[in-house]
Amino acid sequence: MTNRCSLCCFSDPEGWKGTLMRPLVLHIDIDAFFASVEQLRNPRLANHPVAVGSGVIASCSYEARQHGLHAGMPLGKALRRCPSLIIIRGHEAVYRCYAARLFEICHRWSPLVEEHLDEAYCDLSGTERLYPEPEKSVTQLRQEVASATGLTVTAGLGRNRMFARLIGKFHKPDGLGSIKPEQEEELLKKLPVAQLPGVGPRTEQILVRLGIETVEQMRQLSRPALGALLGRNGEILYERCRGEDHRCIGGREVPRTIQRGTSFDEDISCPRTLEAMLEYLCERAARNLRQRGLEARGIAVQVVHSDHVRDRRRIALDRPTCLDPPILEAALILLRSMQGRRTALRFVGVVLDRIRALPAALQGVLFETAPESAGANGSWQQRERYKRLFEQVDRIRARHGHGALLRGSTLALLQGTPGSAPKLSRDRHGLILRTSCLTR
Ligand SMILES: [Mg+2]
Structure with a gap:
């Protein structure tokens, strides 16, 4: 397969006239991603039930799935169902490398690729000349992935994202499904x-x-x-339900919420540790907002107490923001208001909602001072200073990883305090949390 761009098929001006562009989406999904990588790295794990995760299963091998195990299942329950289960805590950095290799191959086959944790959508619309038989081309792509990474992938081909993903699901693992509009x-x-x-x-x-x-x-x-x-x-x-899905590939949809949360190895009662963790989660969520060019107006904090009682409180901000300080301030107020039960916590998380795209009008500054716009989230000048500060912070983190620049409270989390401190570690991407996700 050559690395020609799909646009080359339009090079013949007579050839494409009158031809309608065929909409075609390819969905590629790595089979049992984390568990497959672990089996690859350690051949002794091959053909054994393997689960990757801490607390709950993040990914499990097909041998484990035969026992009814699935992602999201508590590990205790999984062990009762399958006593021979091998549990691995996971190696995020390694999984990232494997996923990056897959995405690199996808980019060679399609000019428009949308990357997710262990899956990718490739837009193959208008590639009739380049890929006259898409199934054959996708088989080649799958072989390329297998020889480059050793992993098997399942592919689905359909008119839109929904059908591509749906048909792929019926051909898992290591399969290729294709659905024509008439089917x-x-x-x-x-x-x-x-x-x-x-x-x-x-x-x-x-x-x-x-x-x-x-x-x-x-x-x-x-x-x-x-x-x-x-x-x-x-x-x-x-x-x-009528087969319509108008989401484009790589489109920047405005999500309804952005959430970050984690559970702990041991229940935590130390308020300083809980607040430090919440601050870290807020930082990650706010950074995600800025990366996508969004701002949020609502913030909620949710916790799970040691006796499994859940609590969630929400507050509306005075004005939409994507900066850390107003989000942190609101989150801490909410967390402190929930500590009346005097029980330890096993989960803490933050949810940003009422999200909208950053208005373009605010990107430029027309006047040097605007004292009348000062509000509860700090004066106009202060917000401008924060905006510039976080632009630089984000730039450093984009280059060297989130872990390159951490707040003082986060550093205290890493060092731990005597007693109930969680034993956290970090890599260049940030803290290694108990319930973590590559997309975070
Ligand atoms: Mg998968």
């Missing part, structure tokens, strides 16, 4: 609602309670009815 209706009609992208456990519960179990039954509901039942997600599902 879509047949697949969708029989599909249980739970398998429709966008339907999570809670949505499924609501639908099943109403006797809606298949996509065909779901289609009986009107757009306003689904919207009233499931909110914004209902309107999206109205289109999905």
Whole structure:
């Protein structure tokens, strides 16, 4: 396969006239990613049930899945189901390298690639000349990934993102699925609602309670009815159950929330440790906002107490922000208001909501001073100073990793305090948390 750009197929001005561009999306997913990497690195683990994770399973091998194990299952329960399970805490930096290798190959095959944790969407629209038989080309791509990384991937080809991902799911592991537009209706009609992208456990519960179990039954509901039942997600599902998915590849969608959270190895009662961890999580969430050019107006803190009682409190900020100080301040107020139960905590997390794109008008400064715009989040000049500061902080972290520049409170977390301090470590990407995710 040559590394030609897909646009080359338009080089013949007569050839493409009158030809409609074929929409085609390729979804590539690494099979049992973390567990497969561990099995590759240590051949003695091959053909054994392996789970990667701490507290809960982050990824498990297909041998483990045969015992009913799945991602998100508590490790204690997993061990009871499969006593021969081999548990590995995981090596994030190594997984990152493997994922980067996959993405590098995808970029050679498509000019437009959207990267996720262990999967990628490639836009192959308009590549009829370059890939006249897409299935054959994708088989070649999969072989290339296998020889470069040793990992197997499952690929799905469809008219849009939804069908590409959906058809791939039916061909796991190490398979290739392809669905033509004329086959879509047949697949969708029989599909249980739970398998429709966008339907999570809670949505499924609501639908099943109403006797809606298949996509065909779901289609009986009107757009306003689904919207009233499931909110914004209902309107999206109205289109999905008809096979429509207009999300573009690499598109910058505004997420509804940005969340960061972690559980602890041991329950934590020390307020300083909890606050330091919350500050670190807020920093990560705020940085994510800035990277995507977004700002948030609402902030919530959620905790799980040692007796499994959950608590969540939310506050609306005076004005939308993407800067650390107002987010940290609000998060700490919320956390302190939740410590009345006097129990240790096993989980702490922050949720930013009411997110919107940063207005372009605020990017330039028209006047040097604007005292009337001062508010509870600090004066206008102070916000400008913070904005410049965090631009530099983000630049350093983009170059050297988040771990290159840490707050004093985070450093205290690493050193630990006598008693209940968590034994945390860090790499260039930041702290290594108990429940962590590569995308964070
Ligand atoms: Mg996967």
